[in-house]
Amino acid sequence: MLVQRVALSTVRVDSWTVLGDDDVPVEPIERYLAYLTDVDRSPNTVRAYAYDLKDYWTFLAHRGLDWREVRLEDLGE
Template sequence: MHVQRVALPGSRVDSWTVLGVDDAPVEPVERYLAYLSDIERSPNTVKAYAHDLKDYWVFLGWRGLDWREVRLEDIGEFVAWLRLSPAGRDGRVAVLPSVEPAVSASTVNRKLSALAAFYAYQVRHGVDLGELLTTWGPRSG
């Protein structure tokens, strides 16, 4: 998976998307990032959210989870996964508890904010999020 810059039709503003392992856009992420561009969020914000959501999708793939069916515990595991080094994230090496986290607390918080905003957008568009919505996600209404 990777983040790709895209040129919006009829605009001089760049946007960003997340491409899956098949090099096709990850549709729910694509729609959300397009929405952010449409409401004129900063290209830097869209880029940061693209990277945040790419990391989340990598985690979901590693765990075999569907983004619509995650539980609050899965979000906690995502945070723990983020703190691992890249080699530790894919299980190639064991990570000792004394090792410094790979990302700062502020980066983790930004990624969680990106996820909360992504899920709020999905709720507004009628996506059923099951248990996640009732325990962590934004409430509709």
């Protein structure tokens, strides 16, 4: 997985995305980061969330967990 900066030419603001191992944006992460950008969060905030979400998705993949079905117990282990 890779965090990638995205230049949004329409608003002249940088944003961030997370690319999966197939070099395609991870859709749930992409939607959330786009939301943060749309509500005018700082690019630094969006970047921090991108790196944290990349780490979380890597953790889920390593554990074989689906992000829609993760339980508190899974995180606690």
